[in-house]
Amino acid sequence: MALETLKTISPITNKPILIRTGISSEELALLPETAQKAFQSFSQSTTLAQRQEIVRRALGILARKKDELGREITEQMGRPISYTGVEITTAVKRGEFLLSTSSSLLGEEGVVDGEPEKGFKRYIKRKPVGVVLIIFAWNYPYLILVNSLIPALLAGNAVILKPSPQTPTIVERIASAFQEAGLPQNVIQYFHSGSLTQIQTLVRSPLVNHICFTGSVAGGLAVQQAASDRIVTVGLELGGKDPAYVRGDVDLAWAAEEIVDGAIFNSGQSCCAIERVYVHESIHDKFVEEVKKVLSRYRVGDPFDKNTQIGPVISRRSQETFNAHVADALAKGAKDETPENETFKDLPADGNYVKPTLLTGVTHEMLVMTDETFGPVIPVMSVKSDDEAVRFMNDSEFGLTASVWTKDVATAEQLIEKVEAGTVFINRADYPSPDLAWTGWKNSGRGVTLSRFGFDQFVKLKSYHVKDYPK
Template sequence: MSTGKPVLTTISPITQQPIHTRDEFTPDQIPSLVEASKAAFKNFKASYDLAARQKLVAKALDILESKADERARDLTEQMGRPIQYCASEIKTAVARGRYMLRVSTEVLKDVPGDEEAGFTRYIRKEPLGIILVIFAWNYPYLILINSLVPALLAGNALILKPSPQTPTIPETFLSVLEEAGLPKNVVQVVHCGNADTLSKLVSSPGIDSVTFTGSVAGGLATQQAAAKRVIPVGLELGGNDPAYIRPDMDVKWAAAEIVDGSVFNSGQSCCSIERVYVHEDVYDKFVEAVVGVVNGYKLGDPFSGSSHLGPVISVKSAQNIRKHIQEALDAGAKSLTPDIFKEGEALGETFVRPEILVNVNHNMRVMKEETFGPVIAIQKVTSDEEAVQLMNDSDLGLTASIWTRDVPTGEKLAELVEAGTVFVNRADYPSPDLAWTGWKNSGRGQTLSKFGFDQFVRLKNFHLKQAPTP
């Protein structure tokens, strides 16, 4: 018998059948949720100093690592990534967490002021309170660890709001933390697919900070919901990430790297390579090499153990990807995708083949907007200057990459590129010791690195003067 409560249903990207249901969080639950977080935060701050929080997080990371192979299936089932790549996401998340754990003592310690006789001055980094973490489905363990670990180490309480597509991931984190000894309600999980309800939660007076990872539209909606309150809002949004192949590059090696950076996870990464600019001197050889690399890929059942690519997240996403491709073809682009993916495509509408497009230009949406699919769009350029100009011709700026044997020149070009991270001879790799940050419409604030703690603390100054002795 139906309870009348709203229910969220997770649809398999593989079969299009329901695989999970969760009771949906409703506005009337906000007061009790926030009050529970407030009480838990107060107790956590009073009872757990940094050493105790570090011990708890270290134990939780050990437990999570032990469950990596066991929990990998959840990722394949809920978001379609081939099974052989899923445990590595969890292990990479653990490695990120351990980096943040390692630097936390230095980052969170008091900062002394200048010495002056009769005075003691220092700056303390205090927790903000209740952190609302809204995060996406495409790398749920990695995205969540970016906020969860530094926020907990800083002494905050958290409310986790996952994508309805990956409901079990925060539940796994919560069970791991509780097994490690985390007090009740320091971390809570809510399942919400209603934009109005989420807006009400964001704007609730009990929320002290929001971090959002997802689309530009979703980030702007979150920012607007918080606009009447003076709280920090961290945004990690989309990418339309370019790569430039200089004429001195080993094109065969670069082609393998570019294909992987473009289509891994079916191209559903914020920092996937979406636009490739190739110097005219090596253009033909590079394109030929890319076709050869793609010939070695298999689109198929993500549970098979032999597929490089599985389905994209939904029928709607698949339709959008194919629309971008078709618009480009209608405008004069040409597809060079090898005719080897029919068996995989026959598995369903969400099984989108890797698409190699040439004869593209910046009048096409496939070059101007984030496609978020397995598309490799390749454009010929005549110079470094033209390449940089085209790389910067976007309202997004998450990452970019330059491929050259001349690393000093690559570094000089990187200085001209408008992106939060610029790689030389690498791509699609958020390094835990570097700040993960977006320029332009790709975001605001940062995670990872020593600066990744900043959005979870506020500064409190202590200014002490020795009173005169009578």
């Protein structure tokens, strides 16, 4: 049987820019076997200090290549060149944070002593889980991968990486950096595939001990279903429909600038982008006018132009979804209040460009307020009170992040206690802080990355109960 041919289609031109060859069934079967052998050697022959040094060197290699790696991200997923190098820098900083916390979580301080008792020793140790399969998305490929890869390696696991066909070079660059840093052979392996069947085969392998998946709800459900045939842990980082609530006391110009950035940065292609905006009725019209001012200054176009702020969305399918959500809203009574902007006109036909769109008069009967759009849309809905805002914020199958914008931080702190989301912000949005747990509620996922709790999925506990031999 011929091997699968995987083409990376440029979102800028819709032409193929990279080709990778898939993996045979025989090669697929060897991956977990090879990984298990590498794990046994790596976990037993290296100390935490040695693993830390390998990770430190690899992060340094990535940092030195940030411009080159950033250019590849722009080519493959269309984010403007002014921002892609920053992803590498942020990923390295995130990795360094995880590195800095690893001694207290994985070293001798991580051993939990039992209650002292004469003639007995009782304690708990954290042990690596084994082989970790990491399946990750294209929208922030280095950031997403670092969340799982760094703690997995520091804990002493071996990993198998499966990238999106849209950004295939990331695993190649990561593997090369860690090889140069001295990581033993086969501790990191990767494969290219567009086949759900192949992914399910690996998920079902008894030699795979933990699965990390970042992607769509449908993809996460498919992975979870495949894993249900056996006892194995699965971490899922899925979608979002993240709300923002703007209270009546804000500085309107400042709030508009922040909300627009949180909604349309990376062309809105972030699981924690602001996708719903609720504004107190007392400032609704003025807020909308301020948003128009901000949008009128944004530049959409060629992502290799350093002045461009918004590039194309990832694919024709994403473009169609975006347009369908906007059309659905307009058909149901919403109003397009997007301001005049020369760069929004005559968008290049070859690429997957869409107009950043401001909608008012939206309701929860519209797709743009219920389904993940994953594009640069700002739907604004007027609300009468804090209670009504919270009710609408919670009216969603998703629960990744949510934000409240106000001068009255004390009141906002009370409001966010009622909001159903894994991360809640006040006067900020779209920022996974490395010292906080990144976790989804509802259909936004399960499990935790980042923070001290981000190491938990990569270790298992082993209890020791030792009694002195009777004399």
